[in-house]
Each structure stands twice: as C-alpha cells, then as structure tokens.
Amino acid sequence: MVLEATMICIDNSEWMRNGDYPPNRFQAQADAISLICGAKTQSNPENTVGVLTMAGKGVRVLVTPTSDLGKILACMHGLEIGGEMNLAAGIQVAQLALKHRQNKKQQQRIILFAGSPIGYEKKVLELIGKKLKKNSVALDIVNFGEEDGEKSEKIEALLSAVNNNDSSHIVHVAPGPSALSDVLISTPIFTGDGEGGSGFAAAGGVSGLDFGVDPNVDPELALALRVSMEEERARQEAAAKKAAEEATKQETGEGQSAPQDATMTESATSIPEKKTNDLMDDENALLQQALAMSMDDPSSSAVVRDTDMLDASADDHDLQLALQLSVEDRAVDQSNQTDVNKLLADQSFVSSILASLPGVDPNDPHVKDLLASMQNQSEKEDEDKGSKDEDKK
C-alpha cells in the first residue's frame, strides 16, 4: 500500500491508429489506463493519479494528480489522435506535475506508454533517466506498438538509468489478440511492486480474501473485519488470562504478585517457583478455605482444582502443562508443610531444639509459657480448620 502520486503519459500520436492491438492501439491504451487508475486508487485511498497526453499540439495535462477516479475517467473521453509523441517534454511536464503534488509524502511515479518509435539518442534518454532518478521519481514503461529494433535498446537504457532498487519496471507487449490491459494486469506495473493490487483486476483474485471480502473491492469493510477479529482475539486472551489468574490465586494463597503478573505464561511458570510457607499471614477467607481443603486432602482438592483450571484454560496446552506441574509442586509443598507443622507441634522436638540454642533454658518459665502457647495455637488452628471443614461440608 505504497503512498504514491502517479502521472500517466498517454501516447496519442498518429501511430496509435493501427489496429494490431484490438480494437485499435489507442483504445487498448485507454482501457489499460482506466484499469491502472482504478488499481492505484484502490490499493491506497490516498493515492493520486494524473494524466497527460504527449502528442497532438503539444504536451497537455488532462488532469493533475487526483484521487477522484471519476474525474480521471471523464478526461479520457474525447481524446483525439494526431501529431507526434514528444517523449522528453512529456516526461519533463510529468515531473513538474508530480513536483507540485499536494501531499509531499507521496512517492513519485511516471507511467509511460511508449507506442511510437523513439527518435532520441540513447545518451539523451540516459540523461533523462538520471534526472528522474536524482529527483527520486520512479518510471514504469509500457513498450508496445512500433518496434524498430533500436527502440527496445533505448527504452532499456532509459529504464536502467532511472531504476533505483527495482522501483521502476518495463513491460514489452507484443501485438496479438489479447488485450493490452490483460497483459498488463499480471505485471508489477499493476501490482505495484508485488503487493495485492492484482486482486482488483483478476476476477478470482486469491490474494486478500481473508474474510470473503475482497479488500480491493471494499477496503473499509475489510479493515473493519480485520480490526474486529483482532479485538476478539485480544478479548479471548484477556479472558483466559483472568481465569488463569484466579486459578493461581487459589493455589498459591498469596494475593500479591501472581494476579498482578502481566502475561499468562509468566504467571503460569511463576506458580511452581512460589514458596507458600507463610500460611499465617492469610487474611482472605476464601484463601483460607482453599488452604483448608488443600491441607486436608492434597490429592483430591488438587484434582478438583485441576478440573476447574482445565475448564478455564480451554485449549492452551502450555498453560495446562504448567498448571499441572505447579499442582504437583503444590501437593509436594503441602505435604512438606504438614510435616513442618507436625514437627512444630511436637513439644519434645521443640524443646530439644530450644535446648540446643545458647542462652535458652528450657526449664525457664517464660520459655515454658511460650511453648505452651504455641501448642495451644496449633491446636486452635486445627480446631478452626476442623470447624471450617464442617462448615464447608
């Protein structure tokens, strides 16, 4: 979708009366030009196209670069054949017209229909080409009509002088039954350096039919469809992310970084890494419940949660894998925790530890009180959990 301003140089000299291109050269040219204008304006709505004639009384600009297709097609009516083509002047005027284009951001391009023989020297043509290249104007040449041996050479020389990174093209069209426009359709002149412009002309254009709507026929609709597809995709991702976040909240029991994690994969992988040893800090009732469940019966609750999460996370295989891993980890964690708690609850074990600590006398009343309170606390905890279980059940 290159933003371009194009000037089309029509050859309306006497040579165009010939009928070797059906119906006659001039008519074939006109058809091709209408198609090109259409393709250009549709590939990018901001493209402008202008038309000038090179023969007749002199070089005459029919329409300055505009994006109004109607205006361009209208000016093609009533053109007369006559005179001799003036190539150099034609290109010069085209350059001027492009120089004064309204939108300076557009790339400059000239499409030259060279039907009559060329009288200029190769050197002259090369100079013209160089000048075009210097002003960063690309040139497409349609070589048809008269062919007198030297013409091809000269035209090729012109092209190589202009060509800058393959932005300029040439097409040789031999006389024959097929229309000039048909031959041009498949060329880069039409398709604009390999983009989807061909979808316009070719009836069964394969390119660009993502949504059953040819973007060249109705670009706005195609754009709208594309945007809505992307939005839908984004929404789905967000929904899946949210579900995964909720699942991780339940699991880890800490409402800090897991829900805040930006990406789904990030949160999924961070679950296995989290240590959930600090159960005491829980304030969220829901979390405590979940913990209770998990403390009670690691395996079964894990399974329950697993199914929940599986539901939420639909088709994401990676997420499932990560979640499974984290669940396993969790189960392991739980068992560790229960072990630790049991150890703590074990009075004798605690006292033996304390004895090994310097400066602590297990027989000290303070210490004893502390131990007793700890014991009570752990008992209370169990009780609480037990009652909660009952509530739940």
Next chain:
Amino acid sequence: MSGESASVIPRNQVDLVEFVDWSSVECLNQSGTHSLPNALKQGYREDEGLHLESDADEQLLIYIPFNQVIKLHSIAIKGPEEEGPKTVKLFVNREHMGFSNVNDYPPSDTAIFSEDNLTGKTVVVKYVKFQNVRSLTIFIEENQSGSETTKVQKIILYGTTVETTDMKGLKKIEDH
C-alpha cells in the same frame, strides 16, 4: 565567511541533532545503501564505516526540518579528502526544494570547504541570516576532486534554540 574554524564545540552552542524532525527529513540523490542518517544521526555518524553518498551525480540536496525554531551558529562537515563536499550552499526555511529550483533563490550562505575543514572543524555561518530557522536545506554542489560521487562522513549543526529550553543545553555544556 568560510574558512573560519572555531574550537571543537563553540561556546554556548548545542548540537542541534536532537531538534531535528526526523519524520520529514529528506535527501535527494542519495544512494540507497549510503543514506542520510549515516551522516546525521547520533550513533551512526561516529561510525567510520557509514557515510552518506550521492547517487546519480555528485550533487546532494538535504532537507532538515526542526521541531522548533533555532538559531544556527556553525556547521561541521567531515568527509574524505577527494570525495568530500566543496561548495555547500545553505538555504533557510525553504520547503521541498528540488535540483531545478536550487539556483532560483540566493542561498542564505555559501561555504567553500577546504580539505582542512573536512576533518570536522566547524565553519561559522553568517549568524544574522540564521536567526529564525525552521528548516535548513543543504545543497552540496560539488566535491573536492570533481569525482562522480560525493561522500559525507558526518554533518553536525551547532546553534541555540530560540525558546528557553536550555536546560538540556546547559547539561550538555557541563559534560564537555
């Protein structure tokens, strides 16, 4: 003017590269592989291997718009001895010039670079003509030896801003 060189960075002047409006910078007749950012942009221009080169012939037309009004004090151009620029014409506030109309207006200033200047010494411009610069067009008319292409290693513009956004400028001077 021409020929005067000042110290490495003129006092109170800042390097105007950060005020350049990169989205509208243009260079006519530059070669595809050796383009303007090679000579103008901060990191690239220090790189010895990257330079700006002309394409079809030896002339170059560089259009540099700024995102605010500046005063241009001096300009430093570094290039190789033979293919470096010789005659450089500066135009102020002329949009979208082409090679065809480059001779229609008198330049705001002309600088003839000697081989000495091409080592990157700054050349002071006619300050009075560059008080209110929105865009600068640099037209490199010919090079030192008359070779087919012109090569430019780097282009540095020194000046000040008109508005008092000089906090950045102050910092820069302290660095040096």
